[in-house]
Amino acid sequence: MLVLQYGGVQQGLQGYVDADGASQEHRHAISGYVFLVDSGAVSWSSKKQELVPLSTTEAEYVAVTHAAKEAMWIRRLIGEVYRPLEEPTTLFSDSQTAIALTKDGQYHARTKHIDIRYHFIRYVVEDGSLRLIYCPTNDRTADTLTKALPSPKVKHFAAALGLVAE
Secondary structure, eight states, X not given: OEEEOOOSSOOOEEEEEEEOOSOSTTOOOEEEEEEEETTEEEEEEEEXXXXXXXXXXXXXXXXXXXXXXXXXXXXHHHHHHTOOOOSOEEEEESOHHHHHHHHXXXXXXXXXXXXGGGGHHHHHXXXXXXXXXXXXXXXXXXXXXXXXXXXXXXXXXXXXXXXXEO
């Protein structure tokens, strides 16, 4: 049996996000994110996106936007219960194109169709509340929420979420 353990490493609030790129039969991408406080998971989600993305960039960008909304909610909650967070929350993603899109306000031929509501992430990054950082695929803790993985990876990511054997 696994239980969540908190306080392992003092890292504050940080998150991981991933999308599976619409590889499912229904063509909707699966978004997944997890937020940790001091190495223990406090919020996570895995769900089918409401749209059918036209590219993996769009699927990843939508996933990052949903994760950003959750990050902002957690930051407000922590601010009300304890004290406001002064540092930006770090959100790790393996999509370099989605990260670039949050920093580049230009419209591109392959991304101009993305609904304006998903550009919320740009404002959050610009105002300094969120820092979106590239994370190599092997370190992407949110992978367990978007796809089937071999047992060693599941065990590795379970430990990364703060899950320990009781």
